[in-house]
Amino acid sequence: MAITATQYSKTFWLFNTAGLLAYALLLIQFFPVNGVLDHWLIAPWVDSTGRFFERDNWWLTHIAHHGVKNVIIGLIVILLIQFIGSFYRAGWRHYRLPSGYVLISALCTTTLVGLLKSQSGHACPWSLVQVQQHHLVWLDHLSKAGHCFPGGHASAGFALIALFFAYWQSQPHKARYYLLAALLLGFAMGWGQMMRGAHFLSHNLWTLWVAWAVNLGLCAIIQMYAWYAQQRQNPQLIGQAHLNH
Numbered sequence: 001m002a003i004t005a006t007q008y009s010k011t012f013w014l015f016n017t018a019g020l021l022a023y024a025l026l027l028i029q030f031f032p033v034n035g036v037l038d039h040w041l042i043a044p045w046v047d048s049t050g051r052f053f054e055r056d057n058w059w060l061t062h063i064a065h066h067g068v069k070n071v072i073i074g075l076i077v078i079l080l081i082q083f084i085g086s087f088y089r090a091g092w093r094h095y096r097l098p099s100g101y102v103l104i105s106a107l108c109t110t111t112l113v114g115l116l117k118s119q120s121g122h123a124c125p126w127s128l129v130q131v132q133q134h135h136l137v138w139l140d141h142l143s144k145a146g147h148c149f150p151g152g153h154a155s156a157g158f159a160l161i162a163l164f165f166a167y168w169q170s171q172p173h174k175a176r177y178y179l180l181a182a183l184l185l186g187f188a189m190g191w192g193q194m195m196r197g198a199h200f201l202s203h204n205l206w207t208l209w210v211a212w213a214v215n216l217g218l219c220a221i222i223q224m225y226a227w228y229a230q231q232r233q234n235p236q237l238i239g240q241a242h243l244n245h
Contacts, residue, residue, distance in 0.1 A: 008223055012168075016216055023209055031202050033122055033149060038200035039138050042125055045195045050131040052197030064192035065153060068185075072156045079103055098166040105162035105218055109211045113155040116210070122149035126197035150210060151203040153193050157186030158204075158211040165215045183208075 031037055047053045054060055079099045086096035123145035130137045163178035190204030 008169075008219060012219075016212075016219075020209070020212055020216060023212070027202065027205055027209065031205060033202045033206075034128065034138065034140065034200060035202070038125075038202050039136075041201050042194055042197070043136065045197065046129055046136060048131070048134070050129045050136065052126050052129075052195075054195045055126060055197050057196070060192050060196050064189065065196075068189055069153070069156055072160070072185075075160075076103065076106060098163075101166045101218070102160075102162040105165070105215055106159040108218070109159040109162070109214045110152075110155050112214060113150055113152055113207055113210055116150055117147050117152055120149040121146045122203070124148040124198055125194075125200055129197075148199065149203050150207040151190050151193060151199040152207075153198070154186045154190035154204040154207045155211065157182060157189045158208045160185065161208075161211055162215055165219060186211075 045052055045054055079102055082092060082095035083099040083103060086092040086094075086099070121141065123139075123142045127142055127145040127148075128139045130139065160182035161179055163182060164175045167175040167178060186208060187204070190199060190201070190207070193199045193204070194201055
């Protein structure tokens with residue numbers, strides 16, 4: 001069994017809640033969107049004319065962008081098959097909870113990132129860079145550009161941190177490997193978009209924050225459901241004990 005409707009430990013909540021808050025404060029304080037660190041990290045991919053020379057790179061466009069995204073979609077389809085099959089095959093019942101959790105979490109993460117992007121005033125780097133007197137200049141804002149924050153492509157990779165939360169209670173060793181794989185995939189996907197000029201690194205770092213927050217929210221719902229189920233069960237157990245006497 002993987003994720004279950006049980007109580008998460010105090011350590012789990014302390015680490016994740018404090019970590020999520022600290023991570024947000026660090027990003028706000030030291031890694032502002034379209035800030036100095038963003039400019040410094042993305043500058044190697046801009047030529048002297050202000051053009052991102054890897055923007056149309058075949059590997060970055062067709063493999064790192066479309067190809068990897070299709071692989072993740074394939075993984076989601078496999079999870080969906082496992083989830084549906086768990087209702088019809090007894091041997092697949094152990095897939096039901098973890099597969100269902102990952103599907104819901106991934107859907108919530110990518111949907112929320114998409115909604116935030118649609119309302120964002122932050123533009124993509126390739127729209128903000130200019131060359132003035134042989135120097136790169138980064139615009140703070142463009143009135144006719146935006147819808148580029150947080151990073152949408154990286155959300156497909158970071159959404160898979162749901163595997164960590166799905167298996168943390170029952171198989172923590174496996175869960176750590178899933179977490180490492182999801183982080184590496186999300187950062188790799190985000191870095192490829194940086195090279196193309198589609199996103200700053202801060203865009204992708206905030207995408208990770210959204211994925212983390214979504215999973216904590218789902219864990220809170222699971223915890224509340226466990227508490228509610230326990231409250232309903234206790235009166236029944238007490239009543240049964242009185243009848244036995």
